[in-house]
Amino acid sequence: MDKRQRLTTIHGDAIEELKKLPSKSVRLIVTDPPYNLNKDYGNTKDKLDFDDYIEFSRQWLIEAKRVLTDDGTIYVFMGMRYISYIYNILEQELGMHFNSWITWFYTQGIGKTRGYSPRHDDILMFTKHPKKFVFHLDEIRVPQKYYRSVNNMRGANPGNVWEFSHMHYSNKNRQNHPTQKPEALFERMILASSSPDDLVLDPFVGSGTALRVCQQTGRLGIGIDINPEYIEMTKERLDTPFSGFDSIDVRMERVPNDLNNPDIREDYIKNHIEWFLNYHPDAISNFMNEVNKKYGHKMLKSGQQDLFNML
Incomplete structure (x- = not known):
């Protein structure tokens, strides 16, 4: 089967489109929702009143839990201003199980003259079951520093602090999207928490990073976005010849x-x-x-x- 036929792009509101998906049909959700920081997403502005944003987050997360399989996992990117509220919804309101708080460290970012310049984003990993969930550690190990016969030479656990470069505007894979994430971030999460032919969902697909990684790693994928230009951007990206993901953990070359x-x-x-x-x-x-x-x-x-x- 052609790789594009295994991927579905949907133009529409995330909450309404999530409601149309069958319960327990998705193994993995990996998504970078709006952070409510007044970003310009073309036909929408990322600026809601506090209560409205929390309710928006609650509603899509309710649907996200419903569509996850019993051994499914969700990864949610979130800025520091709202991450504690997202955590509370997932754990206290929805009863999901906290696994990891991942810090994505990057060397370049927004400059500030009053206060400290931000150099990281955070990713919450929650599972539907506390113990029975998919996690392929061997697929995401990083090379050891030293060879020792007692070491697992398949590599070490990458830990919960990940260093990947930002998607600089000079990157050949840079799309016209304000918050595009490196493919290697999604590569690690998708390889770890799903298997080939599993269904992976991104309700805020944006520039299409999640579907591009699904395409190349043998997963099924669904991407939803309210902006039709981003859906077209994703389709074009999926038709681009593949020569390797656009970013890499520098330890992989160690x-x-x-x-x-x-x-x-x-x-x-x-x-x-x-x-x-x-x-x-x-x-x-x-x-x-x-x-x-x-x-x-x-x-x-x-x-x-x-x-x-x-x-």
Whole structure:
């Protein structure tokens, strides 16, 4: 089946369109809703009265819980001003189960002259069941700093602080959207909390990042947006040839120290590309350059120089 046929874009109000979806039909919700910070989203302005915004959030989250499977998960991006209220709705009102508070750290952001410039966004992860939920840790591990036989060389847990660059306006994948998020953020959440052919939903699809990641990782996807221009933007993005996700955790290119055994070193180099760079072919050359810097002289002695030609 063509990858585009596995993805559905819906133009409409998130709450009303969520009501049309069957209960317990979605394995994962990953979404970046409006933060109520007066952003310009074309045909809508992100500026509601406090009570109206909280009620808006409550209504879409009620529907989100309904459509999630019993082992489903929701990730919600949210700015600091309202995140505590979203947390309260999810836990105290809807009875969902808190799992993680993820901090997305970035090195560049809004500059302030009175007060401290913000350098992070937050992501809440809640599950419908406290223990029975999908989580594929092996799909999202990051390379170890050192090779040790006692380590899991498949990699380490990435932790709850994630460093990814902002979507700079010079990025070739930058869309005409005010709050576009890096694909690698969605890659990690979608790989961790869903399986191939699972249905993933983004009720505020915006520039289409969630559906682009679903497309490339073998998931089914539904994206909803009230702005028809964003729906068209998403469709165009899905038709763009894929050469790798537009961002990467810099740790994915890390080469462990102490890979001194030639056989272990060769197996690890081959596995690293499959484990950590599967959706980042444009990063393989950087990884191999790091391998060469760290182990090139040893690989010359062990006759492993052909690895640089093969990969």
